[in-house]
Structures are given as structure tokens and as C-alpha cells.
Amino acid sequence: MFEDIKLSFKGIWSHKMRSFLTMLGIIVGIASVIAVVSTIKGTNDQIKSNLIGDGSNTVTVELYKDGWPVDLSYESIPSGIPVFTDDVKAELIKNDAIEDAAFYRFRDWADSLYFRNIQLQNQICGIDDSYLYVSGLQITKGRGFSEYDHKNYNKVALIDKIVLNSLEGEDPIGKVIDINGEPFTVIGIVDKRSEFEPVINSVQDYLNYVSSSSGTIYIPQELWPVCFKFDEPLNVIVKATSTDDMISAGNAAISLLNSKLSVADGSDIKYASGNLANAAASLNSLSSSTNILMIGIASISLLVGGIGVMNIMLVSVTERTREIGLKKALGAKKRRIRSQFLTEAVILSGIGGILGVITGIILSYVISAVALIPVSISTPAVVIAVLFSMVIGIVFGMLPSVKASNLNPIDALRYE
């Protein structure tokens, strides 16, 4: 085997130009596949992050009344809505599609929200201890809520960057924010874990983005009743194990939470999840249809490349007829001759595949730079491309190598 590989490289190297031209078919095929897959994946990722935030695979499930989210800024608490305990959270996490879950309460605005004498126009969110992780937030300065803060009703708060920017350049850490007359000490600043830069090409993109951009002040959920009411319904944010699981994670959470409700018959109050799950569904169908297209393009271009490899291997067999005859005379068995040519075909197309991947990655970045399309190199596509090019080598190397191994040594030795 090792001898075969060494021999193959020798053979390929001794015909550099011809080997390169042979590989060209495979190189072009693989490179175009990689470039197209990367561009499509990049575009998909962009759409995904615009729709779903930073791609942290979270689905928010909120209480809806008559088709609209319940907003306690304007209305009273509907009856029959229990305040969920950690048991419910444990039940949620048991689902395979759900990696983690967190509870939160939410107000679009508070009557009185001040930092010194600056009135703030921000959202307020009461969060439990797993909320930051689940929603993909991290502390960029200061510290987060400790277990101690949650247990001891410490009046502490976190703010995000948008709130920070509205504080007229002051360092807020250690300073006080006044929420409905209660003083909360700012202890940290949070930000999205991954740097998320929205690409806004349409009104829809803008609306998706702006809904999450009005700035939020976070307080421990234990302190919610201090500022607001004690039995306000909880909302849930679940983190799906993968983007593909977002729909099932969202649906599982919705049906579990709804089963806990005891609302009066005829009233339309239920937990639901905006349109994120639907967005995820349409994304998935988008990816799968492009994937099928890709497989088609890949097959055709690699078929052409494979025929090129077969052609050259057949020429190579004819050219080396005497060599094959000699080897057989010296005691080489059929299998050895076959594996020599097969190895050469596989190595030829494998190198072609690797060069194709490199070309494809370069091409992707060139396309990205020229056409301003985001590019995301797909690792599975790279691996599959190289493996597939080797399979092409096996399939199209078979005929020449069998032909070589079946040569009659006497005729082969006499061949001029």
C-alpha cells in the first residue's frame, strides 16, 4: 500500500503538466461547489441572524390574549395564569430539542425610570439565574447577578450597551438607577455573546432588528414585585439544541406551558411564539432546496472531472504496457497491478479535490469581496467534497486498473 502511494506520487510528479490538466476537471468542479455552497450558506446565515438574532437558537414564548402579546403596561393580569416554578423549567429541559430554558418578565416601558436626572426610555426585564446564558448575553464589564443577589433581594441591575449609550458618557457601574421609585445599583453591562452586526437590506430586516434594539435594564426576577405586581405571568425563552430543532423546541414549550393554564372557556389566552418558529421553518426549507441543487451541480461537474481522470488513466495504462508486462513477469499479481493504478487514480483525484477546496475557499472570499455577499465556509461541504473526489477516483480508476491487471504479460512485454 505504502509502496503504491509512493509510486503513484512518482508517476504523477513525472507527468506534472498532464497530471495537473487531469486534475483541472476535478479542481474546477470542487471549487465551484465549495464557492456556491459557501456563498449560499453565508447568505442563509445572514438571513438567519437577522431573523433570529445572533443565531443563538432561542425561541421566546410569551402569553398572548386575542392574538396579541399581553402587555401589563396597559392591562390587568388575566386570571388562571399560574406563576411557574422551577419544576416547570426542569420539565422543559427534559425535552431533547431544548438545551436550556429561562423565565423572565418584561415591560416595554416603566412609568418612572431615571438615572440621576436623565429619564430613560428603556425596556425592563426581570430575569432568573439562567436567562443570560440562554439568551446569549454575556457580561462585558462589572459582574452578573450572583446566587446571593437572587436570594437576598439585592436591588442590583444590569444594563445593555444601548442603555449605556443613553447615559451621557458616565460610567454607570456602582451608580443608581431609579425604577418606579426603587433605587437599583448598576453592577454590570451585558452584550450579545457573539458580535452581531445586522445587515439591513429591507424594511422587514429593519423591523426585525429594531424590535430588539430599544435597550433593556435587567433586574433579578425576585425583585419584580417590588417595582411591579407580584403575580405577573412569566414568559419563557428556550434555547434549542440546534437551529433545526428550534421549531420542535418552541412547540414543545408552548404546549407544555398551555397545559398548565386554567383559563375560562371561550377566552383566547394562551402561550405562543411570535413568528420565529415559522421563520426557522422557511429557512430550513430554503437550505434543503439549495442543498439538493448543489448535489446536482456537484454530480455533473464531478462526473466530467471523473471522465477526465479515467481518460488519462487509460492513456497511462497504454503508455506503461511494457512496465506492466515486466512487473507481471517478475511476479506481480493481478491485485497489485490493479491497486497500483487505482491508488494513482484516487491520489490524482484526491489531490484535485484538495486543490479544488483551496481554490473554492479563495474563490468564495473573492466573490464575497467583489459582490459584498457574506461567505461562510461549510466544513461538511469541504470534507464531503474531498471524500467524494476520492470516490470519483475509485469509480473512474476501476476500468483502467482492471484493464491494466488483465494485460497478458507476453503481449505487454512485446508492446512497443
Added chain:
Amino acid sequence: MLSMKDICKTYDNGKLTLPVLFNINLEIEKGDFVAITGPSGSGKSTLMNIIGCLDTATSGTYILNGEDIASKNENELAEIRNKYIGFVFQSFNLMPRETALENVALPMLYAGIKKKQRLERAAAVLEKMGLGDRMDHLPGQLSGGQKQRVAIARAMALDPSVLLADEPTGALDSKSSFQIMDIFRELNSEGTTIIMITHDSEIADYAKTQLHIRDGRLYAPLKEGSAQ
């Protein structure tokens, strides 16, 4: 050691039947040095191919080292060639991109010998052929006589039962030819059995025994110096 009985060979391409060898009987003992002479078209190459297990007879029995060649399949024949036969060709048939050392080591690869031993053994045989300083040369960098000596080294690498030479001097000048024949004689004196095809009577005279083939029939040993 090598015994042929009533060997016939007929080529049949479906339309035309062409008999080439008729009832060849041949006994060769260890240590023999046999020259087979004959004009072209006499069937001597066909006989060589059958002796070298490159081809099988249409009928008759051929026993080499106690093995019945007629019953072997292609892969078994390859193994027998590897073990028992050392080939020396008119046109050397060296691998052009491999060094002299690698060329000599090649049959040992098929015998499953480890690389280190292969190269050691190949170097020793080349040394014996007086090519100790040419081991890393490619065939293209060697003279005709040197190429043929590399080929002989390759044939001798696995200590064959029979050294089978097909016009070994056909592509050489007379000085190199006699050098090669001296090597053959020396190998024979050390116990190597040699069968050689030639149509050069001067070369055939180096053999202990001369056989003549004509129209597919083998004729009894001719006296030395009396060929054709």
C-alpha cells in the same frame, strides 16, 4: 528439476488455428547451461514463454521443481515466476524512473521481503556484478552492458531455480556480449541453471548444451560448435 513432456502449443484465434510447438520433450537438471538456437518463427520464443511460465501449453505436462504448471491459475503462475524464474531480456526492461538498486529490489517486493532486507540484498547482488558504484544511477545513465548486468542482478536477486535469458546479448556490442557471457558462465559454475535463447552461434558456444528448434520441433543436442 525441469521436465517437459509432449508439450504442444497451438494458437487459436477462432478463425485460424496455428500450431507452433509439436511434442516438445525436455529434461533440464540443476546446474545445466542450455542454449536453444533456432531461426525466427521456429517457436523458440513460445517455448521460452512456456518455460518461463508466462504462457501455458495447449497440451502436455510441464513440471518445474515438482509443481505441475498446467494446473496453475494466473496468480499462482506469478508466484512461481517470482520464486523460480529469473528473466533476462534482450531489451533489458529496466524501470526507467527507478535507480539500479530499486530495479534489482523490485522482484523482492513481490516476494514480500521487507524494505531494509530488499535494499541490502539488492546492493550485495549489484556489488557482485561489479556495479557497486552505479547503484543510484538511473538506467538512462548506464551503458548497455551495465544495464544488462543490472538486469542479471535483478534476475538473481531471489536466487532463482532457472535463469531464463532471451537473446541476452542481442542489443550489445561484442565486447559487452562476451562480458555478459563470462558472467553467465561464472553464475553457472556457482550452480545456477541457465537456459538461453540466441541465434548467435558464438554466444551459444558458451553453453554446455545446445538444443536446436526448427518448425516447432526440438532436435537432440547438437555438438558444440556445430550449430547451423
